[in-house]
Amino acid sequence: MRNFSQAVQDADSLCGIKPLWTKAHCLKATALSEAGQNDEALQEYFMCIALKPDWTKVKLEAQKVNKLCSFQATTLCGGRTVHADLLDSGDMECSLCMRLFYEPVATPCGHTFCLKCLERCLDHNPNCPLCKENLSEYLATRGYSKTLLMEEVLQRYLGDELAERKKIHEEEMKELSNLNQEVPIFVCTMAFPTIPCPLHVFEPRYRLMIRRSMETGTKQFGMCIADELKGFADYGCMLQVRDVKFFPDGRSVVDTIGVSRFKVLSHGQRDGYNTAKIEYLVDKKVEAEELVELVKLHDSVYDQADSWFTSLKDNMKSQILSHFGHFPSKDPDPQASPCGPAWCWWLLAVLPLENRAQLTILAMTSLKDRLIAIRRVLIFVTRKRPR
Numbered sequence: 001m002r003n004f005s006q007a008v009q010d011a012d013s014l015c016g017i018k019p020l021w022t023k024a025h026c027l028k029a030t031a032l033s034e035a036g037q038n039d040e041a042l043q044e045y046f047m048c049i050a051l052k053p054d055w056t057k058v059k060l061e062a063q064k065v066n067k068l069c070s071f072q073a074t075t076l077c078g079g080r081t082v083h084a085d086l087l088d089s090g091d092m093e094c095s096l097c098m099r100l101f102y103e104p105v106a107t108p109c110g111h112t113f114c115l116k117c118l119e120r121c122l123d124h125n126p127n128c129p130l131c132k133e134n135l136s137e138y139l140a141t142r143g144y145s146k147t148l149l150m151e152e153v154l155q156r157y158l159g160d161e162l163a164e165r166k167k168i169h170e171e172e173m174k175e176l177s178n179l180n181q182e183v184p185i186f187v188c189t190m191a192f193p194t195i196p197c198p199l200h201v202f203e204p205r206y207r208l209m210i211r212r213s214m215e216t217g218t219k220q221f222g223m224c225i226a227d228e229l230k231g232f233a234d235y236g237c238m239l240q241v242r243d244v245k246f247f248p249d250g251r252s253v254v255d256t257i258g259v260s261r262f263k264v265l266s267h268g269q270r271d272g273y274n275t276a277k278i279e280y281l282v283d284k285k286v287e288a289e290e291l292v293e294l295v296k297l298h299d300s301v302y303d304q305a306d307s308w309f310t311s312l313k314d315n316m317k318s319q320i321l322s323h324f325g326h327f328p329s330k331d332p333d334p335q336a337s338p339c340g341p342a343w344c345w346w347l348l349a350v351l352p353l354e355n356r357a358q359l360t361i362l363a364m365t366s367l368k369d370r371l372i373a374i375r376r377v378l379i380f381v382t383r384k385r386p387r
């Protein structure tokens, strides 16, 4: 008997040193079972299974011990009368975030992490964060399966801690969903309202950003061009994700479309990507005499743009069409949208203009000013072209 308790003690200290080492828990379980402490042994087997769900040998042992237990459990994890203090929340911590497991998943190498923690690690390299086993195949299939048993163990024995953990998660999600305060900013290219913007996402920080925009359900983020001094420009365009295609290695192609313009009020950072406090830009509406003038200007610049596009060479035209779609038709009411007519943005994306010039026009909240600026560019490109 003395030897048994010594074995239990040894295994216990081993578990203390390496709490996530399944073998240590298995040794402890065996020692406890041999010492006749079946209830405690079963708890340790639960731990083993939670850490390594597909460990058949342990499952069989657990079933054997289960039959000998003082409490009558109907299923493997049905020990409803187990003392809660046998399970410490410290044993159920994710080694990546040091918090209680949230949506735990087990890797093929038998390690358990929160789903989101594991995903963030795999953004950087495809190895298990603990044992460094290559997880490329696992990543490719995206077969992250939640370890239901672990969830059950958490719910049953650490209900309060789990509820607290859930609350923290929900607060984080709420914070991430706020599209005014700390809007994620993708620093890459010029984007315009109503114009499609396909993105190839490979940088870890942007993988995280895209995933979050999908998880929170906002499916939106800001797009700005880079700025040498500030990091990114003072104006940008919100993009709405229409579709995401993931490649086996974790890269993705994201199909987005511009929705609204914004002005950056302050710059920030979050988990490696840029964020900004923003204010949405809306065109100032005009009335009466001014509106009559505006419609006249609108119609004439539209015709000018249309004839410029018609005059382009066929191969140039088809290139533009395949990238940006058809030249949008004229709006009956040029002030209908807070961004103004779509054709202006289409033209701005298509015309051979530098980013800085595009940005100046993007920032304008007067449709009249925007039309005048576009007309100036049209005159310039029409003159420049050799006849």
Ligand SMILES: [Zn+2]
Pocket (backbone or CB within 6 Å): 094, 095, 096, 097, 098, 099, 101, 102, 113, 114, 117
């Ligand atoms: Zn975690």
Ligand SMILES: [Zn+2]
Pocket (backbone or CB within 6 Å): 107, 109, 110, 111, 128, 129, 130, 131, 132, 133
């Ligand atoms: Zn591993």
